[in-house]
Amino acid sequence: MSAPRTFTIPLIIACALFMEQMDSTVISTSLPVLAVDMGVDPISLKLALTSYLVSLAVFIPISGWMADRFGALTIFRSAICVFMLGSILCGVSNSLPEFVAARFFQGIGGAMMVPVGRLVILRSVDKANLVKALSYLTIPALFGPVLGPPLGGFITTYFHWRWIFFINIPISILGLYLATRFIPNTRADSMAPLDWPGFVLSALGCSLLMMGLATAGRHLVSSDISLACVVLGALSLAAYVWHARRTPTPLIDLKLLKIPTLQAGVFGGSLFRLGIGAIPFLLPLMLQLGFGFSAFHSGLLTCASAAGAMFMKTIAARILKRYGFRRVLVINGALGIVSLACIGLFSATTPYLVMFIVLLIGGCFRSLQFTSLNAISYADVESRSLSQATSIASVAQQLSVGMGVVLAGFALQVSNQLQGHATLVTQDFWPAFLTVALAASFSIPLLRRLPANAGSEMAGREQSKTSSA
Template identity: 45%
Template structure:
């Protein structure tokens, strides 16, 4: 069951990044400016983030298995529409529909598993579910480039068709259904406020400093998004059945993975953006060479899987979150020392260790977040936690992009050079490290029952 859900999540995570490499070819085919084509990525990410808060209520109302299958079908069908698009407007509309399907796949797929497993199985299941989030951003660029060069940019979307059909069949055949319920009416005002805030923030983070929109638009959307976010949080704290249930933040084992996890994910989210640029622009590597070297991070993530239970059983959740944040920060800081004279093997090892540390951290955060959440609150918890997972990815890229541009301007350079990438990695390392003090506030024995199998 975990492998099936993880496969669907991998499809969604891969699609978040696979399009980037194909943008120039898409622009030529559709007769658009390559910079304008960035809206094909932004529209998907905005829709993905906006619809996540609604996923918990929909799963409760119509049944998690039924919603999960509908989400896979929607995502797959939208992928076909993307590949058939004859213009930018059609592509954007199909990408929004794709984002709707992806928004339901992520939290609802996780919910299907959380309601079926015992507490002592939580770590093993979470390890499977963590892999897609790490592999998607890494495999997206090389897969997108390969499909575009060998077939067409349209194949970037059509590849989802066989995966989606197989996923639907496996979910229908293997995963048991959960009964639907009659939850209270949805918080329409809260959903509107949350959706508008997330849409503005995602749009701002995806366009800030990239010249994709007229000057001042991204900054205005950022301010508007922050104001709407404050209003949305105030509303959700007062509403009887809020769109996002912030009362869950009273649970320490849920609060820390959300707050510390946001900081960690912002810092870690800059890495998949910075590494390919460093290798291609700084080292002069080709896209294919860059992809092969970057794949070390994926190998590190796989190497973590058998180590997670040992690490958590030996040192405990709190110690792993504190000291692994330090190690992960050190691995990102080590990337700041990359120079063209470095042996490829040395770069590979640093990236492999970084992938291992980040994978262990994500697995620990994702496992602990649901350790003490009551069954009746799982839908609300998956909606809130999935939102807190999605937004930092865009923020990490925006922060890294802003640091690069600022460093280039301060250095009086026309294009990014190695000192600029160094600055980007150091800022990412500091953000990742800032998660350690927050994790230190957890109780010493937090999550003990998960590793030792006690209820």
């Protein structure tokens, strides 16, 4: 049984993660073609990206509780089924509202698959083999974003965008079979009751706020409805904060944000991701609508960032050990923001190789920043609070990326209208890239507030200082 537990189970979970990661990236290169097929403005398709991210933010916090209550295998298989059904609904959608609703439903499955999958590994593999098992889980996280854009572009260019979602069907069926055969249906011995009021308030707050912001100015719904969604969403989130302070077991324990390192990781990280989250939305639109690239060539170029991210994963630990978290987060973060702004300088005459190199180097900066932010967030969190801290960080991450798409869409729309262009052209994109880069730059002052020795033990610097002393 050691082989299934150490190797087979992590790879089954890894396949689900690969499917979720790849699905999140393949759609980006298909946005312009989707817009034409559905007869909508390309900017309106930001709803397709934000609806999925909001769904993740809403349902990730309760995934662990559901696995404890109903069994990890039960929830994992249910998540695969929901994700597969959501993929089918996406593939048969004929209008933007149908597609947005299908993406939200698909996100429910994605929100359950990955956290529950990690929980399965933690409970199924002994501690001696845990590091090895978790290493198998990182493989799809690296290859999914690399393969996603060119695959999505290839399918869109030479077949039809609907097949992007239909390819999830055989993968899901195989995952269901393997999960049933190898994964135990573990449950928790004891557990706290679910904070239902907190779940309802947070779900309404996230969904309504993002929907209101994403639909503003595009006449998908009336301005009054957009404004009402924003107001009701903000009030719901404020009500959740009030509720969380008064319940003994809140869905998301906001008191943990008093920890300086978690605070920096969540707030500083959210601002940085707000800028970076706009890339999957803006870049394919600029390459295809602005420069006239095919979806396939756009996807090949877009994967350069993921290739840079893969390379940085191999040396990130050494860089952190050498320079420490605070210095890396501030300097590397600034370089990552500059590389984001540089994308806005691309034009139709920019050599393909130059664009590839800029995106490749930018991917390195962004990967190191995300690795550092993810690690520093948990540097001072006690073991008993890790689950809650993970929920806080995960929700903040999904919402900030969604807000990045919303901000990018708004900036692109304003730029297009102010310059008087009937359709999106190359000149509309540089103000949008500059706007999201400026938004991301506000993360630097927050990260500078970290202590100089923040995360020293995690980076392996304490031992070095002791030996040198």
